[in-house]
Amino acid sequence: MEEKITGKRFLAVTLLNVLITIVEIIGGLVSGSLALLSDAFHNMGDSFSIVLGYFAQHIGGRPETRQRTYGYRRAEILSALTNSLLLIIIAIFLIGEAIQRLDHPQYINGGIMLTVAIIGLLANLASAVLLHSGSHNSLNVKATYLHVLSDALSSVAVIIGGVILTFVNVPWLDPALTIAVALYIAYESWPIIVQTIKILMQESPNLNYEAITKDVKQVPGVEDVHHVHAWMIDEHRIIFSAHLNCKDLPLSQVEKIYSQVEDILRHKYGICHITLQAECSRGRDEELFNTPVDEEHVIKEGGYKKHQH
The missing domain is CATH 3.30.70.1350 (Cation efflux protein, cytoplasmic domain)
Structure with a gap:
């Protein structure tokens, strides 16, 4: 049976993402870490996608009408497609910025980077727990869940980078981590894009x-x-x-x-x-x-x- 994510959970996840975004923007600017700033922009996109996902779920639950004889279920599919496309755009942007940073390396304060990344990881894990139960039954919630999960993974990458940069100055490490996280984001988003397009194009389901x-x-x-x-x-x-x-x-x-x-x-x-x-x-x-x-x-x-x- 399909389990709906409640409005309170969506609100809690949204507030957590807004908090992470603010903390990481400040931390990224102070430490000079592109990986931290990119994670902040990623979280900002997450806040938008979570709000969009909530409204899509709400609209999708409306009953059939004279104008919508099959109801509004496609609202969640459109939301899942929008969220996944947004992740791909963010990934492309991050890779572009990281390549530029490789050509012009900057000093990174590993201690600040590490502290902020740990805060981001804890908040992202809390968000993932709140969304996990509905991610198996809804492409819309799954797309939102993947936003949060990819943020948690990027926080882990930033933590590893922060630990290393605290003791050793490796100029290329921060942009390299950014590229790795961006590629993972794109990899996780692409199957959802393919599946939502198949549904919107009314492709035949996998039946014998x-x-x-x-x-x-x-x-x-x-x-x-x-x-x-x-x-x-x-x-x-x-x-x-x-x-x-x-x-x-x-x-x-x-x-x-x-x-x-x-x-x-x-x-x-x-x-x-x-x-x-x-x-x-x-x-x-x-x-x-x-x-x-x-x-x-x-x-x-x-x-x-x-x-x-």
């Missing part, structure tokens, strides 16, 4: 269509399956439609067939919204998935093209 066809055709009265469509509203809800070639039966018996097919699709394949259309002989020769039609099968009516089955 051959097995579905075989199971449905075993229902008494069903002779064939064609014109199948499947897509996802979000990472949990699969929408499925299909045409069934059935024997010439009364509508009361067709409804019983619908019920059996729906039970199979819901319980065996996890499909939540199912639309079925019974046909006797129409479309019997069609493929499982609708293929592009020839011009001979397209009739122009009133400026529109109507597909004849």
